[in-house]
């Protein structure tokens with residue numbers, strides 16, 4: 020009774036102590052939704068700082084005020100200022116007589132190659148011709164995986180429907196070779212025969228594996244792709260933070276350039292496997308400040324969506 | 338070491354008990370808060386963390402308890418017990434029998450590391466002179482059979498699969514029958530990645546399991562997984578008779594606590610951990626020694642029983 024009375028009285032300004040119990044619950048809630056613990060704490064702290072000293076209106080309760088403020092920050096985090104418009108940029112590159120180049124990177128097994136194939140499908144549907152560069156020269160079956168996708172995609176979009184042109188080609192040099200070199204040859208080849216887009220598949224690597232991170236950094240540095248996409252799975256927990264921080268750090272540190280090319284955006288995969296535990300979307304955008312360009316929602320070519328920030332926040336706050 | 342960070346934090350929290358002059362509710366709560374925060378940062382399922390906190394608190398009754406030393410010991414042993422419970426389901430893993438076919442089926446989420454780990458395990462047994470082989474019952478993932486083929490060829494492990502047959506149940510059945518006849522001892526069946534939200538994939542898993550009648554089903558879990566682990570692991574267990582867990586990708590920075598939730602959800606012990614992409618990056622896992630090492634303690638069992 021007393022607490023009800025207190026929350027309805029509108030004259031008192033909010034103190035940290037007032038908010039503490041609600042924030043504690045919110046933090047646990049965010050963690051349960053798979054937001055990285057550290058980020059959940061930071062988010063709640065920033066809400067507290069924002070609200071401290073604020074005078075509540077007559078019918079506002081502390082809980083709803085905290086919740087609304089948190090919701091606002093979440094929406095903001097999911098809507099970074101920078102937009103990525105791949106089709107527009109592809110056409111821009113066409114005008115300059117060069118292919119648009121995208122590189123996919125990330126840790127092992129997150130869905131780089133599969134989502135590369137889905138993005139390839141989307142590009143073909145938009146009438147772009149694509150060259151896939153098989154730069155994972157390590158994992159068994161990696162090249163054959165891409166070749167299978169190429170065949171399937173060409174079967175879905177046969178040359179008859181595209182003025183006799185083969186829409187997807189694979190550039191591969193088998194296993195054990197230098198990935199950066201293959202990417203370079205592929206880009207040159209695409210330019211020579213006027214292919215619109217090059218998609219570079221890379222091997223999965225752990226963010227702590229220095230030799231492999233150096234190799235990735237080299238690939239990016241020498242080939243200067245237009246877009247570097249980090250692929251991360253929605254299943255990932257607190258590790259999301261470390262992965263992104265260290266991929267960016269490696270791309271910056273090992274490039275020995277004053278203006279290194281770091282991650283431009285993310286692909287959030289396996290979104291169909293997590294029910295409402297959508298927190299990884301927050302962790303990833305919070306750390307990089309970059310947009311989630313695509314969301315993978317299944318294992319077929321059409322399971323590629325753009326992020327619905329509103330729906331994600333709704334699932335988070337539910 | 339795996340979970341080293343977590344171990345350090347928990348040990349520090351426990352030490353706060355020895356430092357405090359009086360052990361009261363406040364000290365206990367402070368310590369529990371630190372431990373729980375460390376567990377959450379390591380991705381341990383939040384429900385399990387809450388249970389752990391409640392269970393430790395339930396053991397301690399400040400009004401009834403006597404001396405400081407006694408309190409300390411009781412709290413410490415309660416924490417140990419709960420931690421062991423997290424990793425140890427109290428059931429013995431399946432042990433293969435020499436001279437007879439042991440059929441081991443791998444299941445798990447997409448990309449968790451099943452195929453890689455299948456080859457690692459076959460290689461592990463082969464090195465110990467067991468007749469080992471692999472059946473590729475993944476007809477879905479592009480390049481899955483090539484992956485098995487290349488892995489097995491390199492390690493000289495006999496394998497079975499097909500480029501044309503699309504039914505994984507038929508491949509699994511034929512492969513297992515063939516290898517059984519040929520007197521193989523470790524017959525490993527690799528399957529496609531799947532998730533609980535897609536019922537047809539789960540039905541397929543059940544059909545493969547019914548066809549090959551595995552002696553052990555191994556659930557493969559990626560160490561980077563967060564809070565979604567529990568629901569997935571539980572769904573796998575509900576559908577087929579999961580008997581063991583392997584946690585992969587522990588060579589990275591991952592703390593692996595999320596994957597540990599699979600232990601409680603499947604009521605199955607972790608038997609190996611994967612620590613790299615190469616064929617010999619597989620380590621046996623033993624629960625109690627792991628916890629002792631984790632907390633830098635000698636004999637945990639002794640501590641708990643006191």
Ligand SMILES: Nc1nc2c(ncn2[C@@H]2O[C@H](COP(=O)(O)OP(=O)(O)OP(=O)(O)O)[C@@H](O)[C@H]2O)c(=O)[nH]1
Nearest residue numbers: 127128129130131132133223289315316317447448
């Ligand atoms: N359910 C679901 N599965 C996916 C999704 N994206 C990829 N996968 C599956 O995840 C598994 C791994 O995908 P890959 O594309 O091979 O992953 P990768 O990152 O290229 O793996 P490595 O190259 O070995 O590091 C495959 O079984 C894919 O079908 C998705 O959005 N949803």
Ligand SMILES: Nc1nc2c(ncn2[C@@H]2O[C@H](COP(=O)(O)OP(=O)(O)OP(=O)(O)O)[C@@H](O)[C@H]2O)c(=O)[nH]1
Nearest residue numbers: 127128447448449450451452453530586611612613
């Ligand atoms: N660093 C590291 N990578 C691993 C480990 N185990 C597997 N991988 C890598 O994880 C990726 C996925 O492994 P796969 O064996 O193809 O996974 P899967 O579960 O068979 O995947 P699907 O069949 O598509 O569901 C590959 O790049 C493997 O090399 C490990 O212990 N450490």
Ligand SMILES: [Mg+2]
Nearest residue numbers: 131132155161
């Ligand atoms: Mg790949």
Ligand SMILES: [Mg+2]
Nearest residue numbers: 451452475481
């Ligand atoms: Mg596989």
